Amino acid sequence: MARNSKIEWTTHTFNPWWGCVRVSPACKHCYAEAWAKRVGQNVWGVGAERRFFGEKHWADPLRWDGVARAANERHRVFCASMADVFEDRRDLDPWREQLWTLIAATPSLDWLLLTKRPGLVQHLAPWGNEWPYNVWLGTTVEDQQRADEQLPKLAAIPARVRFLSAEPLLGPINLSPWATALDWVITGGESGPKARPSSPSWFLDLLNQCMSADIAFHFKQWGD
Numbered sequence: 756m757a758r759n760s761k762i763e764w765t766t767h768t769f770n771p772w773w774g775c776v777r778v779s780p781a782c783k784h785c786y787a788e789a790w791a792k793r794v795g796q797n798v799w800g801v802g803a804e805r806r807f808f809g810e811k812h813w814a815d816p817l818r819w820d821g822v823a824r825a826a827n828e829r830h831r832v833f834c835a836s837m838a839d840v841f842e843d844r845r846d847l848d849p850w851r852e853q854l855w856t857l858i859a860a861t862p863s864l865d866w867l868l869l870t871k872r873p874g875l876v877q878h879l880a881p882w883g884n885e886w887p888y889n890v891w892l893g894t895t896v897e898d899q900q901r902a903d904e905q906l907p908k909l910a911a912i913p914a915r916v917r918f919l920s921a922e923p924l925l926g927p928i929n930l931s932p933w934a935t936a937l938d939w940v941i942t943g944g945e946s947g948p949k950a951r952p953s954s955p956s957w958f959l960d961l962l963n964q965c966m967s968a969d970i971a972f973h974f975k976q977w978g979d
């Protein structure tokens with residue numbers, strides 16, 4: 756299968772723009788910010804402009820959709836690795852509109868929207884209580900405090916698949932209040948020169964909770 760993403764849980768990665776602003780402790784060593792700086796893009800922070808793309812970039816998912824349809828398969832698109840689709844800035848609104856149109860035009864792709872801003876999703880997404888079949892919604896929570904804050908917001912949104920990215924995992928998490936609302940948990944430790952360590956027991960505990968609640972579980976890496 757042709758794929759453009761090195762991330763093992765998706766087929767493709769699509770970025771509607773580049774740039775973001777940090778919102779939680781998990782953002783401290785944001786790989787996307789570091790990568791953008793490395794390639795000379797000053798697109799992080801409230802005052803910075805975002806990086807936008809032309810028609811050729813936006814045509815890629817239409818091609819991926821054709822490939823998936825021809826193979827009679829569903830392919831996943833992780834959106835976004837270099838931004839947060841639900842960052843609340845007005846200059847992003849037209850690009851978000853273009854993304855919603857693209858999602859509607861690619862029914863053989865499952866769009867995995869991963870955000871650290873689940874409280875803004877229903878304000879910025881167009882679907883209200885009728886989410887399209889091909890959109891999965893996920894949020895990142897790195898510890899219990901973030902789980903308590905963010906998971907009630909995720910659980911209230913009627914996406915077909917709701918998932919949790921517990922990466923980088925910075926503390927143990929009890930998922931039990933939201934277990935029935937979750938379909939999938941991805942977890943992993945932090946890597947890189949200043950990585951904050953995770954305890955192996957936190958991952959094991961998440962695995963046991965997922966097995967008990969029949970939630971799919973994907974372990975990515977221990978971290979450094």
Ligand code: SF4
Pocket residue numbers: 775776777778779781782785786787788836837838839871
């Ligand atoms: S929300 Fe995601 S993309 Fe934005 S700064 Fe945090 S980790 Fe980076």
